[in-house]
Amino acid sequence: MHVIVDLCVVPLGVGVSVSPYVAECQRVIEASGLHYRMHAYGTNIEGPWDEVMAVVKACHEEVHAMGAPRITTTLKMGTRTDREQRMDDKVESVDNLRRA
Template sequence: MPLLEINIVPVGTNTSSFSSHVGQALRLIEKRGLKYQVTPTSTVIEGELADLMDVAKEIHEEALAGATRVVTNMTIDQRMDKPMTMEQSVESAQESLQ
């Protein structure tokens, strides 16, 4: 299943904090029933590609409501040779340390 890493940078707000924007994004992701993992600098979402693109657009547009400019960065990771989940990706990286 594809993974989407997304981070938003709202510009032109009255605060340097992003936490309210992250909270809004998480509510949108949860509303769609998608699995996600928050990291210190981004959020990784697991789902079908069309669903991921739809929620990314919604997150971006929601952030625009509270800022004069928003920069959204996204990375899509999709394997075609075998199924992949967020957990499997993390486990594989951790196993490579041994």
């Protein structure tokens, strides 16, 4: 099953700046080969369900390995069975209506 997720991983107990942890998650996501797009408060990732969930798990493992004692994650996800849809399709659909 194809899934599109919006992932926001926040390490707790590591101080004010979390950029090094976010950067590590981005390395994990990039290494997966999945299509993704980072934004100001998270990252959209799309692909087969099991592969995307494995990346979410790997992000947690890496952030814990960096010393974060706790992590809070927000995960929004969507799947469709009526047709295939990608992240870019969703954005393009809204952009087309906005320009009309």
